Amino acid sequence: MTRLLKKSKICFMENTQIAHIFEHMAEMLELKGGNQFRVRAYQNTARALNNLSERVEDMVQAGSDLSKLPNIGKSSAEKIKEIVETGTCKRLQELKSEIPESLTELIQIPQLGARKVKLINDKLGVESVEDLETACKEHRVRELEGMGAKTEENILKGIQTVQAASGRTMLKEALEQVNAIGRLLEERTEISQWQVAGSFRRQRETVGDLDILVESTDRNATADSILGSDLVEDVIGSGQQKVSVRLYGGLQVDFRFFEKDAFGAALMYFTGSKSHNIAVRQRAIESGWKLNEYGLFEDNKQIGGKTEEDIYRSLDMSWVPPELREDAGEIEAAVNGELPCLVEQSQMYGDLHCHTVASDGKNTIEEMAFAAKARGYEYLGICDHSKAVSVANGLDEERILKHASDIREVSEKFRDFRIMAGIEVDILKDGTLDLDEEVLSQLDWVTASTHFHLNLSSEDMTKRLLKAIKSGVVNCIGHPFARQIGRRDPIIFDVDEVFSACADYGVCLEINSQPERLDLLDVYCRKAKEAGIKMVISTDAHTADDLDFMRFGIGIARRGWLEKDDILNTRPQNDLAAFLEGDKFC
């Protein structure tokens, strides 16, 4: 947090940074023992900010009334304005003066909530993770009321988990674990169905844990097989309804047992998101019903719950794809029959961004082409790096022309498949492109990306991107925000201006499917669609296997409410060629 606040003095406040402040205030207020509904209100404000596609700072500067936004009232609107203008707010400073800020680190530890942290702080003076670890090892925690030896043990385990996992797991790793768990569950004959729920099913870019629902005719046998699995490092808990384990690598998995009649209700409940569930449950209440993980009930009679579809139908709504369940407009759309028909992997005709051994890829043109064709594609765009990315052996003008010639020669050998000679040209600090525009105009597909000088001011970064977009030789902006999850924050620019220029100049935006990038963010997918921009879902593959990253990009596109027609590479080869000729199909 200190880092964020310092940063705000030298650059613009992003929505996520402001949201962090509200999350932080919620934590501190909870630690202080403040009103739980006020805590939730701060959390809701943080969520609302994260779901917003507009930059809230721009809205403040434009004089917009923020209290018109859902879950943001007069008080929060004033705080947001104050944060934008000063980098902090009085309420945060007050809370900091009342509660040691370091305590917020302690509530990140599993099994440790605000009340226990407060008790441990009050009675033992523990203020840091290190203090807590020492107190547990010296058996001082067990002396407190409501605490015991087991609590100490769990806290020590929790500290290990937090330190080892350092937060959330990226979707790619989670997928690997799901596949391993799937192999285990598929072998069990007593299991009639199982499903992964939670943020994994919603295709969030990272997951905190895995929620797996199981219908089993013999829960004890299933639980034993899970607890005895080689995947499991540690057992967190085990009962008739739920088995919780920690896998090697630190990821927590909760297996929850449900009967057939409740499976749909459980799937819905544990898929979340929390705010979507609350909204749907509220709708049930309005009909005089009760909705929980066991079904939809009228008085005590179950009237639905076997499938998600029957619950949504009972509530007079369309079934909502999991990726949309964020309480970001999907409830209203489902009620009005206006949900989008989301893009699917089977609709992809090609991949327009991959690398070869010519720069920093691991496979040849032929190998990448065979791999793409094997995935059912009609075309593959090869976009190696340009010379500015010297560490990746980027190509200069002479090498790219030779490379393009090689690509076209290989392409001739394929039937019903085209390899496009492209480039991932660097957008230099001042917005000029890293290769001669005359050379670029000879290529089939030009993706332009930023890799260096990522800390420019919003004004300079906007100018830089606009210059590239308006060059007339660029087809697509690669990984537009240049962020890397958990490692590098997004670059900052005037989104409205840049998106508007993309729409005017027919430049696409890439949805980069690399698991650590996933860039565009979902909220910007929606915004880009509204701006009338075509998007391209690309893998940025550096090996043939990386072409499978497409599923992660599809997930983000779906979270961004995108449909087939919003995506250029859902088009067959002929349509793509027509688009490149300037035919702006709808």
Place this chain on the structure above:
DNA sequence: GCCGTTTTCGGCCCGACTGTTTTCAGTCG
């Protein structure tokens, strides 16, 4: 702190598990 077809007060999702104590509080999702 937010919200409103019961609108300026009063309600805000709710059930399972754990660890503790022995009937319940805290945590989690």
